[in-house]
Amino acid sequence: MRHTAAKLLASVAIAASMATIAAGQATADPSVTPAAQDIVGTGSDTIQAVLNQFSTDYNASLTAAGDTTSPRLYSWDATPSGNITPKTGASSIARPNGSGAGISALNNNTNTTVDFARASRGPQSTDPSTDDFVAFAKDGVSWAGNTNGNAPANLTTADLYGIYTCSITNWNQITDVSGYTGPNATIDAYIPQLNSGTRAFFLQAIGGGTTVTPGSCVESYTPEENEGTDSVFSDVNSVFPYSAAHYIGQTVGGHTTSTDAPGNLTLRSVDGVNPIASNALNPTFTASNYGRTVYNVVRDAEFNGTGTQATALQNIFGTNGWICTSSTAAADISSYGFQALPGFACGSVSHS
Known part of the structure; x- marks a missing residue:
């Protein structure tokens, strides 16, 4: 019986694997070194694939609109191990693997190196209160x-x-x-x-x-x-x-x-x-204790600040930003298995 149940689960998954994939081909690590002004993140393995797709589709939307100057979105995978140079002019850092490592990289560097951390966990008491956990989807x-x-x-x-x-x-x-x-x-x-x-x-x-x-x-x-x-x-x-x-x-x-x-x-x-x-x-x-919200973590002073970077962060992650309002982003969230957040929960901010 135990083998039958497991095989049934597997066969359902395999049969469904021919479902439509979100438009556009997501890449892993950036294919180019991001510019100094670009919005660049590291961290969680769980949400890296959907962030890679966001990067592909958000950047394509800017290009389609004829926007050649706004900061682009890039995300570095959690593996393989070794060092990365996240953006032009940045120092080389050890590649952050996991939510905790991404959050540490965010807090141990400035926006000349990284701008956000992918996080599949919520804020903890050990996280700085100046970290904004910006919600974008549901997982289990x-x-x-x-x-x-x-x-x-x-x-x-x-x-x-x-x-x-x-x-x-x-x-x-x-x-x-x-x-x-x-x-x-x-x-x-x-x-x-x-x-x-x-x-x-x-x-x-x-x-x-x-x-x-x-x-x-x-x-x-x-x-x-x-x-x-x-x-x-x-x-x-x-x-x-x-x-x-x-x-x-x-x-x-x-x-x-x-x-x-x-x-x-x-x-x-x-x-x-x-x-x-x-x-x-x-x-x-x-809806059970096994359901969780997933986040992109940014520095509060930058997310709620002024200037090009603040505008870019809000345009990507904010309640009225691309991830929370674009039909393409919604399709990406669904295609990568996540569940959309209700109402204005997308883009909402939590702190430790």
Whole structure:
């Protein structure tokens, strides 16, 4: 039964993967070194693909309008490791991988280097109050297991809490999932690296709002988030947090690369709620503790300031900006698996 459920989930995703992809071909890292005035960001792996598409489409909209002078939008991927020079005249910095690293790069540099950070988590008490977390879409974080492995199609919050705190270490200890009889096999729980916003959010969600400290049974190796192509996921006992939106973007939207793909993993349910409904994020799931808002983080003094940079930041990220009002941006958000925010929630600002 457990294998059948997993295969059904996989077949639905594969069948849907022929869906239409958003217009325009998004690139990864900028194909040119951005100009000093351009709006440049780094950070989260989860939202890098949709930001790459935003960059392609926003810049194309300026060109189509005959605007040759306004700052363009660019976004650097979270990987590979190494140094990058984010824009013309900037110092070389270590490539930020993850929401936390992107936010640190924003706060440790000026707009001569970076202008925003991609963040798949909300503000934390350790973030400067001068950071504006500007909302743009909704996501949900679930978990994934090896498609033909021993994990069930559903785990409860209590199960996930037990797995990541080591009170549950064997599949035969999962007794609260209807129709599932777990084999006598050790669960191999993986988690993304420390700067990952998905890691931070998931550990808080399974703790019911209190951040869980992973136990000693959790694997020390930290795979790149939302990439089931890592060879460790050939492990039939693997469990790994996974962005539901990113998974939908990979499968339904068809937005994959050789590494950025589900690979051996299939997305699963939590507390009996499937993260996916009708090939999109399930509103019931995103309304649960596993739903999250994703953000672009900017410096408040610049976002609410004057001059060319402030105008560009508002024109891109603000409530009346391109991301929140353009039909092209709305199509990008949907194609990459995210859910539009209601009303004027897009462009709204949160602080620590």
